[in-house]
Amino acid sequence: MNLLYSSILSLVELEIRIDKKNYIVEDIHTGEFYEMSKVCIEAIKIINCGIPLGDVEAKLNELFPEEEIDLIDFASQLLELELIKEINEIAIPKKEIEKRNDGFLWIPTTIGKFFFNKNTNAIFIIFFILSILLLITHPHLFPHYKDFFVFRFMALNILVWLLIGFVLILLHELGHILAMRSYALPTKLGLGHRLVLLVIETDMSLAWRVPLRDRSVLYLAGLYFDTMVLFASLGVQVIFPSLEGITLGLLKMVVFNIFIRIVYQCCIYMKTDLYFVFENMTGCYNLMENAWQLIKKWLPFQKIAESEPIYEGEKKIVVLYSLVFAIGVILTILLYVFYYLPQLLYAVKSTLPGFREPVTSLYFLDAFLFALQILISFGLLFYSWSKKFRARA
Numbered sequence: 001m002n003l004l005y006s007s008i009l010s011l012v013e014l015e016i017r018i019d020k021k022n023y024i025v026e027d028i029h030t031g032e033f034y035e036m037s038k039v040c041i042e043a044i045k046i047i048n049c050g051i052p053l054g055d056v057e058a059k060l061n062e063l064f065p066e067e068e069i070d071l072i073d074f075a076s077q078l079l080e081l082e083l084i085k086e087i088n089e090i091a092i093p094k095k096e097i098e099k100r101n102d103g104f105l106w107i108p109t110t111i112g113k114f115f116f117n118k119n120t121n122a123i124f125i126i127f128f129i130l131s132i133l134l135l136i137t138h139p140h141l142f143p144h145y146k147d148f149f150v151f152r153f154m155a156l157n158i159l160v161w162l163l164i165g166f167v168l169i170l171l172h173e174l175g176h177i178l179a180m181r182s183y184a185l186p187t188k189l190g191l192g193h194r195l196v197l198l199v200i201e202t203d204m205s206l207a208w209r210v211p212l213r214d215r216s217v218l219y220l221a222g223l224y225f226d227t228m229v230l231f232a233s234l235g236v237q238v239i240f241p242s243l244e245g246i247t248l249g250l251l252k253m254v255v256f257n258i259f260i261r262i263v264y265q266c267c268i269y270m271k272t273d274l275y276f277v278f279e280n281m282t283g284c285y286n287l288m289e290n291a292w293q294l295i296k297k298w299l300p301f302q303k304i305a306e307s308e309p310i311y312e313g314e315k316k317i318v319v320l321y322s323l324v325f326a327i328g329v330i331l332t333i334l335l336y337v338f339y340y341l342p343q344l345l346y347a348v349k350s351t352l353p354g355f356r357e358p359v360t361s362l363y364f365l366d367a368f369l370f371a372l373q374i375l376i377s378f379g380l381l382f383y384s385w386s387k388k389f390r391a392r393a
Contacts (some may be wrong), residue, residue, distance in 0.1 A: 003075045003087070005054030009047050010086035011078070016041055017208070020283030024208050027083060033208040034081065035285055039064050043074055102186035104177050112182030115175075116217060116224075124224035127231040134234045141234055143256040145343045150249035153362065154351040155369035162373075164250070165257055169200050171229060172222040172261070176202035179221035183210050191387070204276070212280065219276045223265060230258045263335060267328035268321075278324070282317045290318045 013028040023041050025034045036044075042063060046056045057071040078084050084092050114120075135142050151157050173189060180187040185206045192201045207218045233254045237243060243251070268275035271288060279285050347370070354367030 003053065003072050003079065005052060005057070005072070007053050007075070007087055008050055008089075009053070009075060009078070009084055010050075010089070011044065011048060012083050012085045014044065014083065016044070017211075020212055022283075026208065027081075030082075031206065032081075033205070034083075039067055039069070040074065043071065047075075103188035104181060105186050107177065107181045109181055109184045112178045112180070115178045116182040116221060121217060121224075124227055127224075128227040131227060131231045131234055134231075134238060138234075138238060141237055141255065143252070143259040143339075145339045146346070147249075147252040147256040148343055149346070149350075150246065150253055153366040154347055155366045155373065157347075158370065158373045160250070161253065161257070164253055168226070168229065168254070168257055168261070171225050173200055173202045175221035175223075175225035176204065176218065179218045180204070180206070183214075183218075185209060191383075212283075215280050216277045219273045219280065222273055223262065226258050226261060230255060230262075233258070260335065260339070263331055267332050269325045269328045278321065282321075284317050284321075287318065287321045290321075 015026045015028055017024045017026070019035070022035050022037050025036050025041075025044070026032070027034075039060065043056060043060055046059055047053075051059075053071045053075055057069050060067070060069045060071070075084070079092070082092075082094055086092060148161060149157055150160065177187055177189075180202070187206070188203045190201050190203060192199050202222075204218060207215055210218060233251050237248070237251055264270070265272045265274045268278060269288075275288070279287055284290075351367050351370045354361075354363035354365075354370075357363040357367075
């Protein structure tokens with residue numbers, strides 16, 4: 001349907017919230033969120049008065065003489081985003097929307113508020129500081145790649161690592177879930193990946209409904225729970241220095257697991273929780289794309305595709321993010337150099353000789369299960385990747 005200056009639009013139900021720099025507009029029906037400038041918000045308000053687009057443009061030119069106003073182009077964007085319900089009282093057909101699966105509504109808001117309020121936020125930060133102090137004052141508690149090897153058989157080490165990791169991931173995601181419920185927001189769990197790491201993810205899309213000053217808590221909630229478990233694991237080792245054997249080994253494995261996860265959170269090029277905290281604090285919600293655009297300019301062998309311009313007010317923030325981006329890449333490399341590669345080499349060196357043992361021996365079984373577990377992990381990762389690519393198609 002053609003849009004003319006004589007056209008009168010009727011928009012879908014929208015909720016508008018002020019943000020750090022611009023406004024966040026929510027389509028109540030679909031739950032989609034859009035960032036818009038003050039000019040766009042004024043345009044929406046005037047359009048809702050039932051005024052033809054030509055008159056809307058004239059009013060906006062009066063209100064914003066320094067801006068270049070093109071209401072036909074703006075209305076076309078609204079139409080593309082399916083934010084227009086009617087044009088000249090003629091209904092606009094909509095795509096069928098998949099019903100949203102609102103989960104965890106059975107968790108009372110009071111439980112969420114018990115864990116996440118002004119007092120508990122300070123407590124979690126204290127836990128983090130104390131954990132760092134414990135690692136500094138007790139260097140032997142600092143994670144080592146051999147902390148992975150608690151048992152004699154590699155398959156058992158991997159199985160226990162996966163079980164501990166699964167429980168810790170659930171605790172991490174529970175933090176996000178409870179934080180969302182503290183604001184009476186629904187959420188759900190899904191499967192995703194970060195590079196070659198398979199992850200469970202909490203749907204945080206409705207975090208835009210939370211006021212800007214409180215939104216970061218939703219993204220930090222998982223780290224808060226990680227910090228609580230880290231402090232407890234370190235504290236037990238300090239209080240009971242005589243611990244040894246499997247108990248000590250499991251505690252070290254927990255510390256190692258959480259340490260790796262916290263370091264990965266600093267690798268914000270993977271859009272970790274800290275990436276969204278950075279976005280929220282700066283009010284720039286296109287950092288990843290703009291940073292890639294800037295980084296490609298620094299790389300002479302990369303062709304730069306046409307993209308949206310980086311606004312003057314955001315350039316310093318994008319440069320800062322690009323530097324943090326680079327630090328994250330360096331941290332990832334260091335993790336592989338000092339942890340993953342030595343760990344893998346040690347595991348292979350310890351396990352592969354088992355294939356030379358009789359088929360009925362435990363060492364052969366250990367080598368077989370070790371190889372099988374690796375294949376299953378890559379299979380799950382491939383499933384996560386294929387799911388993501390199918391969603392893009």
